[in-house]
Amino acid sequence: MFGTDIYHIIASFMIYSMIGWLVESIYMSICNRKLTNRGFAKGPFCPIYGFGGVLGYLILHPLEGRYIELYIAGAVIATLFEFLVGKLMLVLFGEIWWDYNDKPFNYKGIVCLESTIAWGFYAVIIIMYLNRKIIGFIDRYSYENGILVCKILMVVASFDIVFHLFRALHWNIEKYRQKIKDTYELFRARWY
16 A cells, blocks of 8 residues: 555554654643643554555655655645644534644634645654654564554553543443443354
């Protein structure tokens, strides 16, 4: 798929999600002058950066070496992605988990010129440098160990995200926990 395999896509997604969380948490900690977790959940994982990093690479890698085109395309595509995610969050949660209203040249507090400029630089960094390093890091370990680590990280991140998604949507976790347990017991009784 796009010149790579699903294992490298998933592993890259996990790494970009953690790098994005780290960069944004450091940036916001400096801005807020206190430690700030910028992830949706408790763990060091920001899926929007995972999707952005992987999709950005898959879409933009044909522009490798053409810096100006890469910068402009990266800035536009990432800003559009941020806008669409913001609109989706408004529909799902009734709020957006970032606010650019205090930034100059913002649109409805969802996107702003400052971020658009940064997205362009991130696109150049990802395509020209970072993705190569991430793939090299992934390839440094055996396929079997990499799959195991990806599975563990996906399970832990999924539980963390689902738990906090339930809280964000104000769903009764106990009610759903019992329903999931009952469904599992029914499945188990049929197949074991």
